[in-house]
Amino acid sequence: MMTEPLVPSLDHIRRAYAETAKATQMTPLLESTALARETGAARVFVKPESLQWAGSFKVRGAYWRLKQLSPEEARKGVVAYSSGNFAQGLAAAGQVLGIPVTIVMPFDAPAAKREATAGYGARVVLTEHGDRAREEVAAAKAREIAATEGLALLHPFDDPEIVAGQAGAGLEALEQLAARNASVDLLFCQVGGGGLIGGVSLAFHYLSPKTRIFAVEPEGFNGMGSSLARGAIETMPLGPKSICDGLMARAPGAAPFAALKTAGAEGITVGDAAVRRAMKTAFERMKLVLEPSGAASLAALLGGGVDVAGKTVLVIATGGNVSLADFMAHMQNA
Numbered sequence: 001m002m003t004e005p006l007v008p009s010l011d012h013i014r015r016a017y018a019e020t021a022k023a024t025q026m027t028p029l030l031e032s033t034a035l036a037r038e039t040g041a042a043r044v045f046v047k048p049e050s051l052q053w054a055g056s057f058k059v060r061g062a063y064w065r066l067k068q069l070s071p072e073e074a075r076k077g078v079v080a081y082s083s084g085n086f087a088q089g090l091a092a093a094g095q096v097l098g099i100p101v102t103i104v105m106p107f108d109a110p111a112a113k114r115e116a117t118a119g120y121g122a123r124v125v126l127t128e129h130g131d132r133a134r135e136e137v138a139a140a141k142a143r144e145i146a147a148t149e150g151l152a153l154l155h156p157f158d159d160p161e162i163v164a165g166q167a168g169a170g171l172e173a174l175e176q177l178a179a180r181n182a183s184v185d186l187l188f189c190q191v192g193g194g195g196l197i198g199g200v201s202l203a204f205h206y207l208s209p210k211t212r213i214f215a216v217e218p219e220g221f222n223g224m225g226s227s228l229a230r231g232a233i234e235t236m237p238l239g240p241k242s243i244c245d246g247l248m249a250r251a252p253g254a255a256p257f258a259a260l261k262t263a264g265a266e267g268i269t270v271g272d273a274a275v276r277r278a279m280k281t282a283f284e285r286m287k288l289v290l291e292p293s294g295a296a297s298l299a300a301l302l303g304g305g306v307d308v309a310g311k312t313v314l315v316i317a318t319g320g321n322v323s324l325a326d327f328m329a330h331m332q333n334a
Contacts, residue, residue: 005255006160007262010206013167013199016064020168023063023096027051027169029176034285039301040309043182046286047173049196050294050320054120057169057196057318058089058156064165065154066093073152074099079145081105081138084113085246085293085319086156091120102151104142106134110245112323133238133250157193158253166196170203173314184208185311188268190216190296190318191224192247194256200316201263211314213265216300218242218272224252224260225267233257243272243330246293246319268306274299276334279327282317289327294319 008016027049035044049057066078077100080090087103094101101122105114106129118124125145129137146153155162177184187204189197197215204211215224220239227234235251242248252260270278275292278299282288290298297315301308322330 005258007258008160008164008167008202013164013171013202016164017168017171019067020060020063020165023093024060024168025052026172029173030286032286035301039313041313042310043312044301044315045177045182045184045313046288046298046315046317047169048288048317048320049169050288050290050317054088054092054116055319055321056085056089056294057166058086059092060168061162061165061195061199062086062090063093063096065159065161066090066097066099068161069099069152077101077151078154079104079142079149079151080154080156081135081142082156083109083134083245083248084117085321087117087122088113088120088321090154091117091122095121102145104138104145106138108134110321110323110326112326113321116321135249155253157195158255160255162195163198163202163255163259165199167199167203169196169316170200174203174207177314182312184211184314186306186308186313187211187213187316188216188297188300188313189213189316190244190247190293191252192293193249194224194252194260196316196318197265198256198259201265202259205263213260213263214300214306215260215265215267216297217267217269218244218247218275218296219269221248221250222267222269223250224257225269227252227257228260228265228267243275243292244296246291247296268300270296270299270303274303276330278302279330280334283331288317289320289322290317291319291322292330
């Protein structure tokens with residue numbers, strides 16, 4: 001019988017944040033009156049984790065997870081698979097801590113993310129996936145490398161310690177909100193495998209239990225939302241691609257799923273057109289450059305699928321790792 005994954009406690013996530021705060025930036029909490037007027041919300045706050053080291057929140061969980069390695073594991077190094085942002089976060093954290101990092105990436109991951117990962121000193125191994133799910137092929141290659149080279153195998157999101165490390169974004173936001181005498185009614189955060197929203201949802205569950213949490217996913221990749229509705233993890237069938245490259249996991253991780261169940265989160269989906277419009281809005285109204293995956297939560301707010309009238313809303317904007325050419329192409333189609 002499988003044991004339930006650990007759900008990090010409030011003390012656990014606070015200990016993780018105390019450590020990761022030494023190596024990460026405190027990203028700002030931006031209030032947008034323009035977004036509040038457009039949506040009818042009382043107040044809208046956006047936390048742009050796109051301004052974090054390595055361009056996304058991922059360095060928070062990566063740094064905390066690397067700090068849990070034994071001295072021998074740290075000496076030999078680690079291997080993980082990622083389509084981009086975890087790759088960069090782990091590579092950056094490994095560079096700071098002096099731990100060798102190998103990243104397995106699908107060959108069709110964005111070139112800007114591959115180059116940035118290598119730029120942080122990581123060894124990048126590319127995989128061809130054909131008609132198979134790309135994360136499954138990359139994960140198999142990472143397991144092979146771990147076994148043959150004796151490296152510690154890290155999962156990009158399905159790890160309670162990753163969840164605990166990512167919770168720092170939520171704890172930080174809560175501190176910033178308290179400083180403005182604000183409390184959040186609705187929280188929108190996007191989901192790939194669920195590491196970030198797993199941690200953020202726990203922070204709000206423990207410290208702001210009245211906040212309603214929405215897990216935002218691309219259409220066709222709503223494994224978390226479907227799993228939450230069903231009460232058990234569900235794997236989505238292979239379907240058309242999404243422009244949200246970092247959110248195309250077919251099933252949530254067990255550790256994030258357990259965290260979101262504990263927090264009572266709900267699922268919501270967004271289409272590519274809505275994401276492009278959100279990227280444009282973020283750029284024009286807030287001067288934020290977001291990659292498609294990083295703009296999904298804003299797309300959910302703007303899409304009108306949730307009644308936000310008179311509510312205070314927090315949007316977690318998760319990543320800004322997009323090339324200028326790709327960003328401009330999305331803007332032309334917005």
